[in-house]
Amino acid sequence: MRRSGIWLTVLSALAFSWSGPFAKALMDSGWSPGGVVFARLAGAALVAFAVAAAVDARALRVAPRQVRSSALYGIVAIATVQATFFLAIQSLSVGVTLMIQFLAPIVVIGWEWLVRDIRPSTLTILGAVLALAGAVLVIDVFGATEVSIEGIAWAALSMLGNACFFLMSTRSAGSPSPVVTMAYGMVFAALAVGALGVTGLFTMTFATDPAVLASHDLPWILPLVLLITISTVVAYLCGIAGVGLIGATLTSLVLLTEVLFGVISSWLLLGQTISVIQLLGGSCIVGGVAIARLGGAGAAEPFIETVEPTDEAHTPSPRSTPPSPIRAT
Template structure:
């Protein structure tokens, strides 16, 4: 979930977002005068521009797996790659984070626990697990397994609340699971590493944690949550490397790519810039112009881009069965996002009631709403 960064969002003037990217209920606060989304002013033009930007964001997110695999083949460990990636991403987001927090530093103190949780479970864990999976599996297989994360939340909500999901959700979940059988190619035409599959499933759990965090209203700006969460994730993987729990090996020299060799800094720069700062910034603009739900569907194009990039860069061509299975997974997840709704009762208590913004943060209760168009789309962030 390629690792662009998820950001739990603040209270919204539009629909709240559930774990699957669907509307989760009514607005939680007043609309700020003059905060009309740009899509309301120029709907046709903004939708076309937003679609183009959303596709560009999906393509940027998709670069993570295909560009990290050559590093792994050259002797880098997933730990070494993720350390460099998160440090570059955190550095790039530092200035935007500081700007987003001007006059609102009290929001960091109010939400520090969720910043830590987000950094560990929404950034460090899924990013590292995805790279560990990509080391052993084709990029498309690892990505599609990770994309089943929202289905885990649906199952958890069903078990916890004893309420059956909507029929459309059940159809989508069934279609996605059937597609996953195709992706795994149980016919045996493709041998898949079982350890890699375990890592991919664990990355799906991290993806589910991302969606759960995205459903929790917080009072910190989304961009600041992304930047601070990135730093938490970077520090976490560095510490794991220092104590020996995460093997960190970095190899100088050229790496195999595009049928030849390229300097090692090329893939490092790509995974540190494109799937993080660039992709995140583009996704914010896309959601502003398209709205959350439409942007979340556009984000599914990440799978297609990842498959194409893996084929061009790594010569990883899925079998026909895997193509059909992948299409079913994407269609199933799209159905789940379309029909799933999460009520406040399905979420932890703090998710149903956002805590007021500290007056020291420069926000009064009447002005604490962040427009839903300011949120990044709920795509996996690896």
């Protein structure tokens, strides 16, 4: 069961890692970052609703309380991470932004220790430190020279949103299925990003020029579809399912492999090189996750039994229902 959770989380990291090349291909063809994020979230909402309707249309009928929870989930755990990342890299290097964002496991470990009284073992802490050190090597944070207080503030918000994703995806009884939670969450996330566009914080620019992937000119719709289906729908669903099986702490550490997968995908699709230091960093990430697992991270049952009112039209099974976004973000 927990082995399945780890593999689902690795698959989530792999799917997330392809978002960089897909998004860059669109931006190089004339799309603005805001346009890419909005199209990504809105498209993911449509796909998730279609999947949920095909599997069980009744599941889309949720209680008002669950809609409010999904709104909080979408705005804090999804839109905040996506929007603030792009706002951060406008005045901060990508390497430093990623490094700040991937401090999320520390926040998760601290929250579970202080709030849920789940004290991490020494091996878990050592594994987290090793995995974070590996992430530093992979993204070459020390090669960055840009420093901006504004950028650091946006990156810190992105990191907090990232931590909230892990904590809010902890399973509890009486919540909708993962795909329904994600569908409603994506709707509110897209609305939030759209509001940023209206206020002028995000520039919404779309284009239909060909996009370049792996040195090939491709229709713009192809990288967009891949970004929506693989790097958003599959990535979030696997991540949510992973948290439900192995808990927030181990999931947040396993997802650090995204930076390694991101380097590999950029090498395959964008022609960027991979250094020995980055490979060493990847080994540190994998080793850190393994040490944290030996230290007991993910060993405790992450399922939270709670008594919550549910919609009469859809009463989910307590063992098969994931994330209720009313946990922590």
